[in-house]
Amino acid sequence: xxxxxxxxxxxxxxxxxxxxxxxxxxxxxxxxxxxxxxxxxxxxxxxxxxxxxxxxxxxxxxxxxxxxxxxxxxxxxxxxxxxxxxxxxxxxxxxxxxxx
Amino acid sequence: xxxxxxxxxxxxxxxxxxxxxxxxxxxxxxxxxxxxxxxxxxxxxxxxxxxxxxxxxxxxxxxxxxxxxxxxxxxxxxxxxxxxxxxxxxxxxxxxxxxxxxxxxxxxxxxxxxxxxxxxxxxxxxxxxxxxxxxxxxxxxxxxxxxxxxxxxxxxxxxxxxxxxxxxxxxxxxxxxxxxxxxxxxxxxxxxxxxxxxxxxxxxxxxxxxxxxxxxxxxxxxxxxxxxxxxxxxxxxxxxxxxxxxxxxxxxxxxxxxxxxxxxxxxxxxxxxxxxxxxxxxxxxxxxxxxxxxxxxxxxxxxxxxxxxxxxxxxxxxxxxxxxxxxxxxxxxxxxxxxxxxxxxxxxxxxxxxxxxxxxxxxxxxxxxxxxxxxxxxxxxxxxxxxxxxxxxxxxxxxxxxxxxxxxxxxxxxxxxxxx
Numbered sequence: 001x002x003x004x005x006x007x008x009x010x011x012x013x014x015x016x017x018x019x020x021x022x023x024x025x026x027x028x029x030x031x032x033x034x035x036x037x038x039x040x041x042x043x044x045x046x047x048x049x050x051x052x053x054x055x056x057x058x059x060x061x062x063x064x065x066x067x068x069x070x071x072x073x074x075x076x077x078x079x080x081x082x083x084x085x086x087x088x089x090x091x092x093x094x095x096x097x098x099x100x
Numbered sequence: 101x102x103x104x105x106x107x108x109x110x111x112x113x114x115x116x117x118x119x120x121x122x123x124x125x126x127x128x129x130x131x132x133x134x135x136x137x138x139x140x141x142x143x144x145x146x147x148x149x150x151x152x153x154x155x156x157x158x159x160x161x162x163x164x165x166x167x168x169x170x171x172x173x174x175x176x177x178x179x180x181x182x183x184x185x186x187x188x189x190x191x192x193x194x195x196x197x198x199x200x201x202x203x204x205x206x207x208x209x210x211x212x213x214x215x216x217x218x219x220x221x222x223x224x225x226x227x228x229x230x231x232x233x234x235x236x237x238x239x240x241x242x243x244x245x246x247x248x249x250x251x252x253x254x255x256x257x258x259x260x261x262x263x264x265x266x267x268x269x270x271x272x273x274x275x276x277x278x279x280x281x282x283x284x285x286x287x288x289x290x291x292x293x294x295x296x297x298x299x300x301x302x303x304x305x306x307x308x309x310x311x312x313x314x315x316x317x318x319x320x321x322x323x324x325x326x327x328x329x330x331x332x333x334x335x336x337x338x339x340x341x342x343x344x345x346x347x348x349x350x351x352x353x354x355x356x357x358x359x360x361x362x363x364x365x366x367x368x369x370x371x372x373x374x375x376x377x378x379x380x381x382x383x384x385x386x387x388x389x390x391x392x393x394x395x396x397x398x399x400x401x402x403x404x405x406x407x408x409x410x411x412x413x414x415x416x417x418x419x420x421x422x423x424x425x426x427x428x429x430x431x432x433x434x435x436x437x438x439x440x441x442x443x444x445x446x447x448x449x450x451x452x453x454x455x456x457x458x459x460x461x462x463x464x465x466x467x468x469x470x471x472x473x474x475x476x477x478x479x480x481x482x483x484x485x486x487x488x489x490x491x492x493x494x495x496x497x498x499x500x501x502x503x504x505x506x507x508x509x510x511x512x513x514x515x516x517x518x519x520x
Binding site: 021025028029030031038039040042043044045063064067068070071 | 128
């Protein structure tokens with residue numbers, strides 16, 4: 001189980017996720033505002049953009065993800081599509097910031 | 101507990117009929133903002149789930165049932181919202197503001213949202229009711245199909261649209277022997293152009309799928325009380341253990357039409373989601389909405405369901421919202437990721453662009469010299485750039501040159517000609 005902190009403009013929300021789940025899936029199930037995940041994780045929409053400082057527990061960004069991020073607003077070096085951030089056993093906790 | 105016709109029906113301030121993306125979007129849009137009670141009547145027995153992955157990740161085994169849920173169980177347990185599963189609405193009394201279900205249970209409403217989606221088109225084939233004959237619309241349909249497409253199974257797919265081809269792809273991946281039978285002279289004729297259709301056909305052939313074009317099916321053969329194959333219009337027989345009928349869908353609008361709502365190719369709505377009946381809205385695959393050129397169209401798309409659901413929720417909340425359509429679609433088949441922006445219809449020119457990635461093909465569709473849609477196959481950059489060039493004039497030489505990014509292919513508007 002991974003403890004995920006969603007840093008929102010007004011507050012932090014802490015939710016737990018299971019290995020195999022993506023941060024987008026956890027966010028949608030927890031009704032985290034700002035993470036829509038419209039296409040369900042099929043890399044077609046870019047509505048699950050987050051900033052993630054410590055990405056050591058995740059696969060590196062793919063060329064497709066980098067391209068699709070161009071559709072997101074306010075992209076930074078730490079930008080990721082949270083549908084591509086899959087939780088594993090070894091990640092105890094992670095913090096992501098929800099843009100805007 | 102029993103319910104008789106004499107009992108006063110349970111009342112919801114907003115009653116949503118349907119359990120798909122549009123229905124959930126309306127409920128989610130009202131959650132936490134709307135003061136009254138919200139009821140959702142779904143004909144299905146599963147909690148609302150995502151439909152696009154059914155024939156993609158779910159069928160291929162990458163996504164499990166739990167991951168498909170659109171909202172967690174807790175969302176439906178929140179005060180103010182009630183999800184009632186297994187309730188198919190069979191009649192609407194628009195004057196009395198009451199619906200009734202297949203079991204004769206009645207619910208009264210203040211506002212009704214019709215988001216009943218669509219049903220698989222049935223073409224009246226003999227033998228279509230035999231065990232082994234499938235259609236794919238719901239999770240239950242897909243789970244059953246998935247159990248039958250193991251190694252060695254012979255699968256015949258009737259209909260070469262997205263659902264049929266995604267199912268063919270998953271079946272061949274599962275080790276089945278697969279044939280696709282398509283009545284038109286090419287695949288995907290309803291949704292894309294000839295270049296993409298041929299590209300997709302080549303990749304399916306290379307993966308081992310057999311494709312019969314210009315081929316009709318006259319019936320399903322009975323072999324010991326199960327599907328044994330199909331008989332084609334030219335008399336040939338294709339042996340099969342599993343037959344999938346995927347020839348399109350029709351909007352679930354007949355109940356609302358019987359209630360007096362204006363319906364044509366679906367339930368007619370305006371840009372705020374209102375039907376011709378008082379206090380009745382509609383959203384999603386079942387609707388037919390006005391377009392800029394004064395016509396009407398129906399769209400089978402996630403984006404359409406979600407955005408119309410948003411508009412209906414906002415309208416109910418008294419906010420100003422209107423629907424505008426820039427649809428996108430996607431399909432994963434064999435080794436191809438097909439992504440479309442805009443509507444591939446009514447175009448008078450196509451420009452083809454081939455990128456360096458394996459299987460890459462991009463087609464830009466123009467109408468009156470302006471981009472009306474882009475298909476990008478294994479070409480994420482082009483998909484992203486397509487949103488920049490939609491509606492614009494482009495330079496054909498730049499579009500077809502894969503070393504120039506598609507978003508840089510604008511042709512300057514000619515000065516002095518005003519708004520062309």
